[in-house]
Amino acid sequence: MLDERRLNILVDAAKYDVSCSSSGSKRQNTKNGIGNACFGGLCHSFTPDGRCISLLKILMSNDCCYDCAYCTSRRSNDVPRATATPEEICELTMGFYKRNYIEGLFLSSSIFKSPNHTMELLYETVRKLRKEYNFNGYIHLKGIPNADKLLIERTGFLVDRMSFNIELPSEKSLKLLAPQKDKNAIITPMKMLAQDKYFYAPTLRRKDFLPAGQTTQMIVGASPESDAHILKLTEFMYRTYKLKRVYYSTYTPTNFDTSLLPYEQAPLIREHRLYQADWLLRFYGFTADEITGTDGFLSTDYDPKCAWALKNPQLFPVEINTASPEMLLRIPGVGVKSAYRIMQARKHAKLDFSDLKRLRVVLKRAVHFITCKGKFLGGANERVVKNLLIGAELNQNAKQLSIFNNYDSAVFSAITGEL
Numbered sequence: 466m467l468d469e470r471r472l473n474i475l476v477d478a479a480k481y482d483v484s485c486s487s488s489g490s491k492r493q494n495t496k497n498g499i500g501n502a503c504f505g506g507l508c509h510s511f512t513p514d515g516r517c518i519s520l521l522k523i524l525m526s527n528d529c530c531y532d533c534a535y536c537t538s539r540r541s542n543d544v545p546r547a548t549a550t551p552e553e554i555c556e557l558t559m560g561f562y563k564r565n566y567i568e569g570l571f572l573s574s575s576i577f578k579s580p581n582h583t584m585e586l587l588y589e590t591v592r593k594l595r596k597e598y599n600f601n602g603y604i605h606l607k608g609i610p611n612a613d614k615l616l617i618e619r620t621g622f623l624v625d626r627m628s629f630n631i632e633l634p635s636e637k638s639l640k641l642l643a644p645q646k647d648k649n650a651i652i653t654p655m656k657m658l659a660q661d662k663y664f665y666a667p668t669l670r671r672k673d674f675l676p677a678g679q680t681t682q683m684i685v686g687a688s689p690e691s692d693a694h695i696l697k698l699t700e701f702m703y704r705t706y707k708l709k710r711v712y713y714s715t716y717t718p719t720n721f722d723t724s725l726l727p728y729e730q731a732p733l734i735r736e737h738r739l740y741q742a743d744w745l746l747r748f749y750g751f752t753a754d755e756i757t758g759t760d761g762f763l764s765t766d767y768d769p770k771c772a773w774a775l776k777n778p779q780l781f782p783v784e785i786n787t788a789s790p791e792m793l794l795r796i797p798g799v800g801v802k803s804a805y806r807i808m809q810a811r812k813h814a815k816l817d818f819s820d821l822k823r824l825r826v827v828l829k830r831a832v833h834f835i836t837c838k839g840k841f842l843g844g845a846n847e848r849v850v851k852n853l854l855i856g857a858e859l860n861q862n863a864k865q866l867s868i869f870n871n872y873d874s875a876v877f878s879a880i881t882g883e884l
């Protein structure tokens with residue numbers, strides 16, 4: 466049985482992987498409060514039908530033989546080490562599941578002895594869970610680069626989702642900060658998971674292979690790459706490797722004995738803007754080139770859609786009753802759902818501002834970029850519009866906190882993506 470000391474080490478070390486939306490918070494419990502976001506051990510994931518499910522988040526081992534400069538579990542750090550056995554992880558998962566604490570498992574690992582040895586342990590854990598314990602709950606498994614293809618492919622038939630973390634946005638930074646890792650070892654399994662046929666299990670059915678797809682994670686701010694670079698890489702990975710999500714993790718210093726890394730945490734607003742831009746790439750028809758500024762970075766003052774609209778005044782205002790679906794999606798304050806509602810509603814009657822409010826358009830932002838039946842109610846000039854947009858964003862963040870207590874705005878944006 467996994468003792469409390471090892472359990473604490475393994476769940477605490479797992480909190481640095483943010484391939485789920487609720488990691489990274491520093492909020493601790495207060496004297497009379499309830500809950501504590503600092504403890505590791507639990508994360509949340511969203512199923513394709515929108516349900517939020519709780520996952521046990523744990524490492525198989527934090528006894529790593531690699532030495533990545535940014536990582537607390539690196540070989541050269543003097544930290545307590547622990548490794549669990551497949552049987553121990555299975556028992557823990559089943560025990561928690563039966564008590565209704567969790568609905569699934571997020572299992573990751575440091576490189577324990579070698580990539581293949583680690584992947585074998587992970588494979589054996591999920592095989593046991595599925596075949597011996599008959600566990601049918603959700604499993605997200607972090608794949609190990611450089612492990613044998615057969616192991617990776619077989620694992621893909623047992624888990625719902627797998628992620629190979631790209632870690633850093635360029636090969637140069639990877640070489641510098643994670644010298645034992647290499648780009649090809651990460652990219653090759655991502656490519657393999659995106660394929661429609663299998664080398665080792667040609668008779669098995671596609672629908673049984675990673676039904677929740679694959680994701681990846683990138684650290685932002687540990688290396689000098691711009692937002693434009695990060696978003697172009699993201700765009701490429703969505704297109705080429707059919708990723709479900711790219712997660713961005715703000716760099717947080719944990720090792721202070723190296724000159725290779727910044728001494729300060731990267732600003733959280735950067736992660737927040739990247740998540741917003743990510744939604745624009747996936748659902749709004751934008752390209753990475755369109756949404757980054759001339760300096761290669763996203764605006765910190767405005768969300769990326771507002772920043773793009775301000776950069777392209779010649780395209781606005783747009784008449785809401787005649788705009789194409791593509792252009793509706795580009796109007797700040799009009800989300801995917803509200804664009805659809807507008808298209809349905811305007812078949813029956815010409816829409817006015819009061820109708821748009823009912824259709825859940827965020828008028829505080831949209832009003833500066835639209836006309837309704839030829840009428841314009843936006844700001845008088847660019848300076849006024851910019852000030853009003855900044856004010857609208859501040860108010861929105863205040864409202865977000867009241868709806869999703871305990872979630873920060875980056876998390877909210879990651880959940881809804883309505884821009």
Ligand code: SF4
Pocket residue numbers: 529530531532533536537538539540574575576643
């Ligand atoms: S491989 Fe690198 S990032 Fe992963 S646990 Fe080991 S040292 Fe940390």
